[in-house]
Amino acid sequence: MSQSKSATSGLKTIGFSLSTLFAVSLTGPITADQYIMKETPGLTPEKFAPDVVSTDAAFELNAVFSNDGKEFFFTREINKKFKIFSMHRTENGWSIPEMVSFSKTHPDNRDADMMFSPDGSRLYFISDRPLEGYPEKEYNLWYVDRAEGGWGVPKALSNVINTQGPDYYPAIVGDGSLYYTSDHGDSLGSRDSYRAQYVSPGIFEKPVNLGPNVNSKNGEGDIFVSPDEDYLIHVSYGRTDDMGRGDLYISFKQTDGSWGKDIHMGDKINSDKIDFCPMVTPDGKYFFYSQGGDVFWVDAKIIDTFRPQS
Template sequence: MKLYGIITLCFLMAFWVLGNPKSNQQQLIYLGQTPPTSIPKIFAPGLISKADESEFGSVFNKDATEFYFGVDVNGKAEIRYTKLEGSIWSKPKVLLSQDTYSLNDPFLSPDESRLYFISNNALEGDDIKEDYDIWYIEREGNKWNPKLIRASPNINTDKNEYYMSFAENGSMYFSSNKNAPINRKHDFNIYVSVFKQGAFQKPKLLGNSINTGAYEADVFVSPDESYIIFCSIREEGYGQGDLYISFKDDNDNWSKATNMGAVINTTGHELCPFVTKDGKYLFYTSNQDIYWVDANVIQQLKNQNN
């Protein structure tokens, strides 16, 4: 009787899973990959992270059923995507690519109606620019309109604007070297532009708890603006570029940014951070592959800072 009961239970569970689309959906999100632990691991090796390619900025939609990522192809970046169609993830396809200029670091707007990215696309013609600006395309139904639209002139300048992310209220965090001395073109700082009355306002430079005389870029802000993660190149770092984190206190002040440690950072280059909308996973690029790790690392670092 005991064996019969176990067999019956297994049958009922299998029937429930197969007959419950929501359960199947939960198993298939994040490309159906086995979730990471507190030890980072390469995301979707052989499918997304490939040994013969360099992957950079990446982002999932809020339901974890769409994935966008940048790939370097012979020194020129393009944006690819894959999505969950029924019970199958589509083969990664090129969404945006050009022969003469790069497109990289995709990031969805809070309402997911726009896909933002950076590009050295010229304002006119097919020639490339010497600097990168922030652009976007718009969603029309279930498809993306391929028309490239340059973001607000309050955001873009004649210098470089890099890697943007958004708070839930629409504020854009990004980096720029617009105020860098001529002989220090790699001196990037992090800015925030408040979204108000349907427009991005004049960006404000974050304080010296974030920005230093070093390189600060590739900033991710949590939806509630309680923390930011960014890449910086500092003397005390582990390698070519490390991920740092800062938390906002009850008075809206940012804590002094701290290195995220050897669990995340290596002797190589860590950049392009992104935390999934459910708050479960931290994605980032390390040594030209995309990694993911349990986002509990963020809470642990916050506890250490308190």
């Protein structure tokens, strides 16, 4: 999660049924409607769900499908505060976006940057809701578990993970380990990307800085890592090849286990606006990211076009 602009919600202007526009057949082969849109993109990014998710009336970011593909989560700015919204796939199609319960309970606070645990039972996110021992209105990492009929009570991660400064964009990989953006005192510049090895539910080892092939003297953040940790995509600000207010870069895992030098994703992905919040669907088919105040998606095959040739 990065920058925003003031906007009013477009939620109440959606005066139609998504089940009419994006009917989903739950029998037989799964069609493109699995992703809300009837048509899926090729190797050219397209705006995702115009007037439903990506609206002119609000600033939207994030794009997260549940592991079973039956829920979709995104963030929308409401009254200058980020709030998490979800949509559900039913027998009649996709529901209209609604604010999730744990965002409703803290109307004066901001929530964003969602990511599921590998088994789909837990949702990690960031929030500036009050947390004892931490500065007010500062983002920390939280998680919330599924409960009967919805979600339980959110809990913050420990001070092994959360710092006195802002902590952003949790990314959970296949073994449950955590990547995120923070500054644990060994930053190479501003905020950096870190990895914390999974120990047990909600418990992680001390975060390790990803080093100079990923981090730089400029600020980094919004890191997505593939479940098998084969590649990562993140945003960096103010580098010499920056096209706008922050661009997306990609790094591939090397044979020795280290991360290769990150590669600017060029004008195939980046723009003169801020490009951020990368995410790939659980089935690995589509790459989502946020650009300006809208959500975009593209065939994930584009990722391999950046892979260095051996």
